[in-house]
Amino acid sequence: MLDGRPIRIRHHADGDGMCASVPTQTALENFAARVYGDPSATQHTIKRLPSKAPFYETEDVVRDLNYALEDRERRGQRMPLLLMLDNGSTAEDVPAYRTLSQYDVPIVAVDHHHPDPDAVAPWLDAHVNPYLEGEDYAVTTGMLCVELARMIDPDLTDDLEHVPAIAGLSDRSDAAAMTDYLALAKEAGYDEDGLEDVGEALDYAAFQLRYNDGRHLVDDLLDLGGDSERHRELISLLAERAERDNERQLDATLPHTEREDLPNGAACFRVDLEEYAHRFTYPPPGKTTGKIHDRKVAEEGEPVITIGYGPDFAVLRSDGVRLDIPQTVAELTDELPGAGVSGGGHLVVGSIKFVKGKRETVLERLVEKLGDADLDEQLGSAAVAGFED
Amino acid sequence: MLDGRPIRIRHHADGDGMCASVPTQTALENFAARVYGDPSATQHTIKRLPSKAPFYETEDVVRDLNYALEDRERRGQRMPLLLMLDNGSTAEDVPAYRTLSQYDVPIVAVDHHHPDPDAVAPWLDAHVNPYLEGEDYAVTTGMLCVELARMIDPDLTDDLEHVPAIAGLSDRSDAAAMTDYLALAKEAGYDEDGLEDVGEALDYAAFQLRYNDGRHLVDDLLDLGGDSERHRELISLLAERAERDNERQLDATLPHTEREDLPNGAACFRVDLEEYAHRFTYPPPGKTTGKIHDRKVAEEGEPVITIGYGPDFAVLRSDGVRLDIPQTVAELTDELPGAGVSGGGHLVVGSIKFVKGKRETVLERLVEKLGDADLDEQLGSAAVAGFED
């Protein structure tokens, strides 16, 4: 089935997604070069494509399909194998999968987002997801894919020892394995603070690169480029830029972040990102909301809910509150016809879209529901993070 | 004059525009392959470029010209022949034509939009338009170009039998020939409902493809790709997505669509698309306004006028009212200096732009004028449609 097929890797454009896709790409290239005896054979055959959205968008699949058909015609290539990494497990991916199913494009998903296995199973040739094995989000896609990369090219093992730890830190994994991964990275010469910086630098670079895979730069950021001195300089540079931009965004937004004490005892912080955040620059709204939330949790302790909103969207982060955001969104959609509510995410971290003219109504009803939720000392966004656009 | 020239096809990125340009491209490619004895000869020589705007924008001509000059330098190509399809008949195209006239780029327009023949004649080497022959919009560009394609490559005849019907349905043609075209399509195995779906699917795909020609995907959508089973599956898939998105948009906008009874007896429906429509997604404002209008006409019968407006634009659709939108726009421009009014379209379907700060003034005066118009049982937007961005 795979013989002679090019490979297209679609991955979530965040830290974990890059920790997952870059080693996989490298391993596949090494494999192809060995098989074909020619390193340049991989140039058109293995491509990595970052996705901004947490699912396979119609626009992306339409273009990917068109390029594949063109490559088939121009270069006589077979249709590709699609590898969905850190993405691709949910019902939102199904329309794209259905389109591809008309074209002999086998699909494999390796992901750790909460899956909807019944919805996607008919369209996937393989589906790797920790939830399918009784594990959860804390086993990140980067962790999984480093194993995959080592299976494909065992020679990579030594180079990748620090990557699972970066992946885990990027997505705030509380997996039991994190202790081992951090120890492994430490042995290889990377301490935890430095790895956090790598995560920040990857996130910053992903934002600046947009739809560009940034191949060689990302190799250096992950210290897979063969020059560790350069790796350290670049990380220090980009992490510092990210930190400076985050601080600038906090300076602009914190003075306008309003506190409300909810009936259930949680502190709810709200901020209008359209009015008070720097726009079209790093950090974007999801990350901005996360940074404000982290600051508030650090200052005030849990339970805390933070809402960063724009004209037609809201981003939610919470700690210490027993929420079910997908359920809340479903209720709002039903209760507010004509408000165009949609959205989702995880239980306690998510985002909501609505039409501009109904923003006040939606936010008011949303806060009511948040104030009715039970408190919970266990659940926190730390446990399901990696959700920041 | 044409010998050895590459060809650039600029076409309106809608259903009729694709029905016009895709068969023409295929016929020209077949012709070139026959002449040069090499199918790959066509790769750089015949290119299809979708245009969002209903005229040849400055930005587009500047880029097209630059690419042509580069191809001349790099590949030694001659300057291209420009084929304007379903576009190119009006005074708005003249600045682009004037620029090209400095560069030995012959231009041919095949179009069914209301032409300004005096304005464009000096710049065109040929101009095909039903209005020039006493016909009108109902003879769509897709109908014309299928004939053109058959002249260039008679072997295509059997493959294209359903295409004029799709073109006509996409632009709601009431041409007498539609009966024959539908019968021809039916004989070839395509019933009217299915062809309507093809129109919807083309429109949906054009939106997702943006500036990409989507060559092979569009071939399959038009059933020119050689796999009718795949064609049917794709159409069903995309038409269903388009329908779902249209319904979602109607759910969001209809509750906020306000009715006003005009002095002339027409019902005028208005909706603020910035506030109440899902933005930056399918369907875009023009199509959204059309769907609301169709719903209102179906529910209430004519005469009906529908206005979908944003911060600095309004889209108009009407049935059963004797309007002259270009004339109305001209009056508003004169009467409201400093409002930045421009726009146009057809008699009873069109769009208006203005500066944000004068929106209320412009809309108020516009509705006054609409309320003064005579009613008309004959004219309807069905007769001049194909106007939806």
Add this chain to the structure above:
Amino acid sequence: MLDGRPIRIRHHADGDGMCASVPTQTALENFAARVYGDPSATQHTIKRLPSKAPFYETEDVVRDLNYALEDRERRGQRMPLLLMLDNGSTAEDVPAYRTLSQYDVPIVAVDHHHPDPDAVAPWLDAHVNPYLEGEDYAVTTGMLCVELARMIDPDLTDDLEHVPAIAGLSDRSDAAAMTDYLALAKEAGYDEDGLEDVGEALDYAAFQLRYNDGRHLVDDLLDLGGDSERHRELISLLAERAERDNERQLDATLPHTEREDLPNGAACFRVDLEEYAHRFTYPPPGKTTGKIHDRKVAEEGEPVITIGYGPDFAVLRSDGVRLDIPQTVAELTDELPGAGVSGGGHLVVGSIKFVKGKRETVLERLVEKLGDADLDEQLGSAAVAGFED
């Protein structure tokens, strides 16, 4: 150090920036063709990249770097020499320079913007700037680069006689040398009015071309394309379009431009460009503000200050007032925490950014400060122009 390196020319996308970069590119290409004996050798080795911002943006450097690394891998090229033209002299360029410094990319800046030599010196292999030699902005980058181009390829001398005059007019240079440059151009057959038109046409084309270098079209606009008749036709066409669009913008904005007499006797004109200007079209906000300002100065004489503002920015132009805009911005940033103020420019011409929700506060305080400034008959924006985005 330079042997065998490709060259990347990053330049400000305005009239002076094109007068600087196009002759330099041509001279380098001629030089490379002579050295390698093959004109096509230059295709991948010398590239010109327009920058919208007046500094080297993170997004741009990240992409440039990635392309360079890819070219190195795919084509075995060395890392490039970076030539910053009409850009690159300030502290804002340092983060980009630091990133490049990890990658063996030598950098040379030729610029006439007010430099911060201490900040950039450690990163530059050479820095040419009139301020470093006791001269100022009036010696434009175009003037400097024509000399540079002649040094690289003396055969170009005759072709470039009119270019320094265009550069000077584009940036309103009051350099003593302008008289000689205009005389030199006149001898070569170009009168001042015609050269002004070239400046307008270049500015218009730069706007339409966006990130495209527009190589061959720009050659014709500068009359370096070898067909002077075509040059004249194109200039007349584009200058006329620019003029028409400028008039259209003035028609929309002037009726909404409000006058306030400041305590210091200056007339301050303000206009809300979001509400009253045509948006996303030529002329953009900086140019629009400049055109309004020029009109007001012509009608009323100095001292005049003009502020064109949008939701989160303001553009300033002044004549006859002793301002220090960078200083004013620094004060606003300090005095208004949470307003997200940043910006800069020259003493009497500049722009300010802020968060939307604090616009009224920022503008009010800004106007207060402008009203406190001393009047000055000497300083005028004419002396430091070339600042228009």
